[in-house]
Amino acid sequence: MNVIEINNLTKTYGKSRGITDISFNVEEGEIFGFIGPNGAGKSTTIRTLLSLIYPTSGSAKIFGKDCIAFAPEIKKQIGYLPSEVFYYDNMKVIDLLKYSASFYKKDCTKRIKELAEIMDLDLTKKIDDLSLGNKKKVGIVQGLLHEPKLIILDEPTSGLDPLMQQKFFELLEIEHQKGVTVLFSSHILSEVQRLCSRVAIIKEGKIVTVEKISTLQENNYKKFKIHTKANLDKSYFDVAGVSKLEVEGNNVSFLFKGNLNIVLKKIAETEIANVWIEEPDLEEIFMHYYVKEA
Amino acid sequence: MNIFWHELKAYRKSTITWSISLIAMMVLFMSIFPTFAKDAADFTKLLEGYPESLRTALGMNLDNLFTLLGFYSYSLTFIVLIGAIQAMNIGVSIVSKEIREKTADFLLTKPVTRTTIVTAKLSAAFVSLILTNMVYGAAALMMASQVKLEDYSLQTFVLLSLSLLFVQLIFLALGIVISVVVRKIKSVLTVSLATVFTFYFIGMIGGTADQESLRYFSPFKYVDTAYILQNSSYETTYLIVAAALIVIAIAVSYIIYSKKDIHAV
Known part of the structure; x- marks a missing residue:
C-alpha cells in the first residue's frame, strides 16, 4: 500500500523557484529518502503535502486521501518536523507540548515524558531560553508525541549534535519497526544512506530518479x-x-x-x-x- | 477550543494593559470635570476665542460641554482613539503574528481546518475586546457617579460608552483583513497606528468640512456623540454600514486565509 502518492505535482511561484511534474510513491512502512541540494524543491513538495501551500496542478494523496481536501483528517496521523523550528517564545516547553497534544484527541502525557527523557530535554524551561539544538529537540518531541503513522522530516538534523542525531535516528528506527512510514528529506547523503531503503533524487524542481539505495550502489x-x-x-x-x-x-x-x-x-x-x-x-x-x- | 484559550491567554497581558490605559484616560478627563463645570462661564469665554472650525475639529460643542454627558462624550473622542488602536493591534496580529514569529507551520500542520483557526482567533480577539469594554464600562459608571453634579440619563451614558466597542469592532475587522492580505507585517504597531490615525484625521477633516459623505470614510464618525446626546440612540444608517463593513471584512479574511500559501521562512 502507498502511504504517499504524488501525481504530477506542480507548483510555480512568481519567481523561478517551484516544482515541476513531481511524481513518486512512498510505501507503507518504509523510510523514504528525499534528497537534493538546497533550493531543489524538497520543502516545496513537503509543504504541499501538508497543505501549507496549494499546488498549481497535479495532486497528492496521503493514506489514499487527497492531501488538500482531507487535510485535517490526514494530519491526525502525520508528525512533521521542519528544518527550522519556531514556537511561541513565551511558553514553557511542557506547555507547548501540551498545547500540541491538545490537537490530537488522546492522552500523550506518558509519551511526552518518554520522548523528553530519550532526547534529554528539560521540560520546565522557557522556549525563549533554549538553544537551537534544544529547540530542535522540542520539535522532535512535538512531531512524535501523538504517535503518528507517517513522519515527515524536512532536513531534521540541522542543529543537532552528533550524539543527539544518533538518538534521534534510533528513535526513528524504533518507529520504523512499529510500521511507521517516514519521508526523510535531506541534503546530507550519509544520513539518507544510513536510514533509507529507497530514495528520490530531486534537482531543480524535477525528480531525477527514484531508486532503491542498494540498486543505486549496485549499478x-x-x-x-x-x-x-x-x-x-x-x-x-x-x-x-x-x-x-x-x-x-x-x-x-x-x-x-x-x-x-x-x-x-x-x-x-x-x-x-x-x-x-x-x-x-x-x-x-x-x-x-x-x-x-x- | 484549545486554540481559543491559547489565543485568549496570549492576549491577556495586552488586554489588561489597554484596559488600564483606557480607564486611566477616562479617569483623567472625568476628574477635571467638576472644576471645569464650576468655572463654565470662564471656560466658555476662553474657548469662544478659538476659531469655530478648530473647536469642531476637536469635537468640542460649547452647548453641552459643561454637562456631564457632554464632557464625557468629548473625552470619548480620545478614549475611542486609544480603543481603536487596541482593536486594530489585535486584528492585525491575528494572522501576522504566526507568520512573523514563524509559528504558522506549527499550527497549520495540526489536524484543524484554517476556518477553525480563524474562528478561534477571531473569537478570542472578540472576547478580549468585550472584556476590555466591560471593565472600562464599570469603571466609567463608577467614575461618573463620583463626579456628577446633577442626574444624567443612564441610557445615554451607556450608549456613549458603547461607542468604544462599536468603533473597536470595525477596526478589529479592518485589522484582520490587513493581516491576511499583507504577506509579512514587520511591526504591528506601525501598521495599526498609521491606519487608525489616517481614519482619525479623515474624521477630523470631515468634521470641519461638514461633509456628510466624508463620514462614511471614517469609522470614528459612525457614532456621532452629539446625535446620541440628543436622541439617546445610534443612527440606523451608520449601524447598518458598520455591520456590513464588519461582515464583509471578516468574510473576505476567511476566504483569503483559507486559500493563502503559507511560505517557509
Missing part, C-alpha cells in the same frame, strides 16, 4: 586501490570498464564497472601487498547524477 562502479610489491606497467590495469586509472610507484587506484572477475584475475596475477575494494558512497553516485545531467 555503480567499485573503487579499487592496490598496493603492489613490484613496479607495474602503467597499462596493466587499463582494461575495459576501468576509469580514472592512477599509477604512482607501487600504488594503483582506479574505478571499475563491469564484470568483477576480470579485474580480480588481473589482481591475482600480480604480486600485491594490499588491496582495498570499496563501495562508492551515495555522495559520489549523487554527484554522478548531477554532473551527468548538467
